[in-house]
Amino acid sequence: MNHINVTINGRQYRMACEDGQEARLLTLADNLESRIGQLRGKFGEIGDARLTVMAALTVCDELLDAGQRLRQLEEEVRELRSVRAASADRARVTQTAVANALNAAADRIERTTQILNRTIGGGVAIG
Template identity: 80%
Template sequence: MSHINVTINGRQYRMACEEGQEVRLLKLAETLESRIETLRGKFGEIGDARLTVMAALTACDELLDASQRIRALEQELESLRTVRAAAADRTRATQVAVSNALNAAAERIERTTQVLNRTIGGGVAIG
């Protein structure tokens, strides 16, 4: 377990994090600090606790919006996968039908050739 110091709203906090997560925790603290500074610029000095709560609420609001968007995109992706699977099934069925039609046509041509060869008699074979 690592420990690092972060500054949020002008105050130092000693935080624990897993090994290798130090940079991420510092980035999170910087992001929160930036939100607080932005709110301070908009609303002035309205109290440290209130600024911190407002910053946390704006972050939670963005997180909620992002979560909803992710869920919507996951549903859209699932729909697209279903459509793709149906299209693939139709494609396979079409390929089988075309293959069967070509085979049937080839068989008819072969039979027609045999009939013509018999009809012509001892003449030159066509096929």
């Protein structure tokens, strides 16, 4: 477990993080610091605690929206997979039907050729 110092709303905080997560924690702190700065620019000096709470609520709002969008996209992916599977099944059925029709046509052509050869009798064989 490592410890790093982050600055949020102008104050230093010593935070613990897992090994290798230092850069991510710094990025998160910078993001929160930026949000607080934006809110301060928009609303002025309304108190440190209030700015921090507003920034946290903004992040939570975005997280909830992202979660909803993720669930929508996951449902869309499930539906698309279902449609893809149904399409693949229809394609297999169609390919089988086409193959059967071609085989049946080839059989009819072969029988017709044999009949014509017998009918012509002794002439030049067709096919």
